[in-house]
Amino acid sequence: MRASYHEQLAEVGDGLIEMSRLVGSAVSKATTALLDADLSAAETVIEQDEEVNKLYRQLDDVAVQLLARQQPVAIDLRAIVTALRMSSDLERVGDYAVHIAKVAKRRHPATVVPVELRATILEMGQAATRIAIKAGTVIATRDLTLAAQLLADDDTIDELHAELFEKLLSENFEHGVEAAIDLALLGRYYERLADHAVSVSHAVTYLVTGEHSDPESYAADA
Amino acid sequence: MRASYHEQLAEVGDGLIEMSRLVGSAVSKATTALLDADLSAAETVIEQDEEVNKLYRQLDDVAVQLLARQQPVAIDLRAIVTALRMSSDLERVGDYAVHIAKVAKRRHPATVVPVELRATILEMGQAATRIAIKAGTVIATRDLTLAAQLLADDDTIDELHAELFEKLLSENFEHGVEAAIDLALLGRYYERLADHAVSVSHAVTYLVTGEHSDPESYAADA
Numbered sequence: 001m002r003a004s005y006h007e008q009l010a011e012v013g014d015g016l017i018e019m020s021r022l023v024g025s026a027v028s029k030a031t032t033a034l035l036d037a038d039l040s041a042a043e044t045v046i047e048q049d050e051e052v053n054k055l056y057r058q059l060d061d062v063a064v065q066l067l068a069r070q071q072p073v074a075i076d077l078r079a080i081v082t083a084l085r086m087s088s089d090l091e092r093v094g095d096y097a098v099h100i101a102k103v104a105k106r107r108h109p110a111t112v113v114p115v116e117l118r119a120t121i122l123e124m125g126q127a128a129t130r131i132a133i134k135a136g137t138v139i140a141t142r143d144l145t146l147a148a149q150l151l152a153d154d155d156t157i158d159e160l161h162a163e164l165f166e167k168l169l170s171e172n173f174e175h176g177v178e179a180a181i182d183l184a185l186l187g188r189y190y191e192r193l194a195d196h197a198v199s200v201s202h203a204v205t206y207l208v209t210g211e212h213s214d215p216e217s218y219a220a221d222a
Numbered sequence: 223m224r225a226s227y228h229e230q231l232a233e234v235g236d237g238l239i240e241m242s243r244l245v246g247s248a249v250s251k252a253t254t255a256l257l258d259a260d261l262s263a264a265e266t267v268i269e270q271d272e273e274v275n276k277l278y279r280q281l282d283d284v285a286v287q288l289l290a291r292q293q294p295v296a297i298d299l300r301a302i303v304t305a306l307r308m309s310s311d312l313e314r315v316g317d318y319a320v321h322i323a324k325v326a327k328r329r330h331p332a333t334v335v336p337v338e339l340r341a342t343i344l345e346m347g348q349a350a351t352r353i354a355i356k357a358g359t360v361i362a363t364r365d366l367t368l369a370a371q372l373l374a375d376d377d378t379i380d381e382l383h384a385e386l387f388e389k390l391l392s393e394n395f396e397h398g399v400e401a402a403i404d405l406a407l408l409g410r411y412y413e414r415l416a417d418h419a420v421s422v423s424h425a426v427t428y429l430v431t432g433e434h435s436d437p438e439s440y441a442a443d444a
Contacts (some may be wrong), residue, residue, distance in 0.1 A: 060303060067289055068299050077290050081282060081306065088310055169400050178391050180399045181406040188407065 005070045008062055012083045013139065015059045019090040020136025020200075022052050024129050026097035027193065031125025033104040034186070035118060037111045045101035052094035059087045082203050086139070089196040089203075093132055096193035103182055112182050114175050120164050121183075124190040127156045131197040138201045142208050147201040157194045161187045227292040230284055234305045235361065237281045241312040242358025242422075244274050246351050248319035249415065253347025255326040256408070257340060259333045267323035274316040281309045304425050308361070311418040311425075315354055318415035325404055334404050336397050342386050343405075346412040349378045353419040360423045364430050369423040379416045383409045 026045050033042035063080050066072065072080065103112055113121045131153045138147045164187045167173060168180045205211075248267050255264035285302050288294060294302065325334055335343050353375045360369045386409045389395060390402045427433075 060307075064296075064299055064303055067303075068296055071293055074286075074290055077286055081286055081289075084303065084306055085282075085310070088307070165403075168403065173399065177395065177399055177402045180403055181387075181390065184403040184406060185410065188410075 005066070005072070008066045008070070009072075009076065009079075011062050012059060012066070012080065015055050015062070016083060016086055016090065016139050017136045019052055019055050019059075019087060019094075020132060020139065020197075022048070022055070023090055023093040023097060024132035024136065026052070026094055027100075027125065027132050028129040030097040030100035030104070031122065031129070033101050034112055034125070035122060037104065037108055039105060039108045042101040042105040042108070046098055046105070049094050049098045052091060056087050056091040059083065079207055082207055086200045086203050089200045090132075090135070092196045093193045096189045096196075099189050100186060103186060107182070112179070112186070114179065117164065117167060117183065120160055120167070121186065124157055124160045124164075124187070127153045127160070128190050128194050128197075131157075131194050135197040135200040138204050142204055144205055144208060147205050150198055150201045154194050154198050157191055161191045227288070227294070230288045230292070231294075231298065231301075233284050234281060234288070234302065237277050237284070238305060238308055238312065238361050238422075239358045241274055241277050241281075241309060241316075242354060242361065242419075244270070244277070245312055245315040245319060246354035246358065248274070248316055249322070249347065249354055250351040252319040252322035252326070253344065253351070255323050256334055256347075257344060259326065259330055261327060261330045264323040264327040264330070268320055268327070271316050271320045274313060278309050278313040281305065301429055304429055308422045308425050311422045312354075312357070314418045315415045318411045318418075321411050322408060325408060329404070334401070334408070336401065339386065339389060339405065342382055342389070343408065346379055346382045346386075346409070349375045349382070350412045350416050350419075353379075353416050357419040357422040360426045364426055366427055366430060369427050372420055372423045376416050376420050379413055383413045 026048060029041050030045045032038055033045060063084055066080055067077075131150055134146060134150050134153070137143065138150070164183065168183055173180065248270060251263050252267045254260055255267060285306055288302055289299075353372055356368060356372050356375070359365065360372070386405065390405055395402065
């Protein structure tokens, strides 16, 4: 028995929401792994990314089936194509969480983040987790007010990112080149994953309004 | 008069091939900008990325039209969905070229790459350019032998990337934290863009054989 059109369309939406939940949790756990030098948390993030990738591939299959069997009309069609873009972005959020976890794992049992930068990294991790989770809510509710709020979290991350670089390049930074590179890459991972989550939210806005809320972010620079 | 099914399908293929050409040229030019501290080359790369983004958006529109009007059958459907994935990867290759150009621009008129690392960065840039251009050829010809060759170029980049990090972290590296961070990010940009180009080639292999040549790269970790 084949699933009905609406069931399959709902399956796409549910898949995206589940992906947001998984990657939000991964970002949060990766940040913990980093700040607590928690090897088992890091390994969990790395292993569980396979679930995200599985969902990503499943969404492709459901989309193809939907398109093949149901011949959806214009707006639903655009929704399905946009869903493929969104799943791509969410999959990448998960990958960045894995990159963060891998830095924690590589340096274990050492701590990557010096004490004077812990607050900055913690705040970046928290804001990034909020953005990923909110992206799921925006998909579920199509709430454009919430979509706009994501931008505030993204601004926070950009500010923290700039602050981080300033500290890495200041004369007071005394932890050497290796630590500086680790922290520069980490800053970039948080900044990039937040951009991908924001891109999901822009895609929802586009679906609802028919207008690109931010043409540049549609082709998010990754 | 509306374009025929085959014309539109060819338009998708041509669009992807043109994207590969543009991003291959961007990677090459960005590497020149970097090695010659050539501001005008850097600015050209940054400006011309808009063309890549335009093609990326056009491909979405053509795909939606194709799906809406022509009701393609299973294999063509998979080809269209895969084309959306490929255009996403190529668009990101272009973005990494922009990131590289922006590093050159930011440091201008200073040179980012110290003399002892010029050969490494040049080789990374050349291998990355080859991969991007070959990805276009693989799309055009569906030549799986060439697709396999891409992997050799990708291995070269991974080796150069590892070599670069080794040099950045050696005691002989005397250019300070800022240069080390720039170079670490540059190494990562080349490594990531090559992975996206390889991902395009895997997608072609999948279309031809029906098998994921590399399940992990299908969900390329970006």
